[in-house]
Amino acid sequence: MPELPEVETVRRDLAKVLLGKKITALKVFAPTTVKPSAATFIKKLKGLSFADLNRRGKLLIFELNQPDLFLLIHLKMTGQLIYLSPKTAITGGHSFSQEERSRSFPNQHTRVSLTFEDGGRLFFNDLRKFGYLRLVDTKTLEQIIANNYGPEPLDKSFTQKGLSLNLKKSQRSVKAVLLDQKIIAGLGNIYVDESLFAAGIRPIRTANSLKPVEVSQLFKAIPRILKKSLRYRGTTFRNYLDSSGQKGNFSEKLQVYGRGGQKCYQCGNTIEKIRVAGRGTHYCPQCQK
């Protein structure tokens, strides 16, 4: 479940190795994964290179070295972007790490692959086929961002006042509000549960019932947890791997997510698992009110 820290980790890693390299070949194994059609997709991208790599919420935005063209990649639930560095051309050379050699791509879940001029390869793997690669122009990109994404929780655009207003005007559960990408861009099930635990708030509470002090705790907890997860290169709970095929280490730091039935590290009571906003939801009945 790639959320902000996982997508940002992939973005940072890929930016180091991909920018400025010409795309020499593309393969589309799953036509429904790309937009527009696979033929157009390949034709437009071949010969171009990435000029920049940005992120909005959980959406990766690759800027191409051609005006008015962007490649959007969304990993959704099970998407992976795995980069294999080029083989050394020197005789007898073998630059593949053991990690890389032990895995062979493309595999049955590879939906798209890109080959670069230096021999490096990027694989988009996605077991569930929810993720996508989409080519858009500037205007479309701006519309997508304007219509779907609220403030970035690690930017100055994320303010306590703004969060407070959004919570006050909603009768949904606080969990549903935090999952809403228009309210905060980049949170998903894991970090919503973790943030609510850190703020001492039960996920089922209606958003407009939060007291100012609780809003304040929540506002501080969200960026704190996201930054901590970023330091650990994100959370691997099920499928997530970074661009080198490595797991994220924040999994060990999770306080409530995936810990239903286990003891709360803080108070020793049993973590409960319920369903809120249609999602598996974990909380400590003692620490969260």
Next chain:
DNA sequence: GTGTTTGTTATCAA
């Protein structure tokens, strides 16, 4: 065969 997993959108209900 059944239930569960979630990011996002579509659809339905109030």
Next chain:
DNA sequence: CTTGATAACAAACA
């Protein structure tokens, strides 16, 4: 009209 809740999608696993 607005708001919120829910279904649907995809595929694999326990």
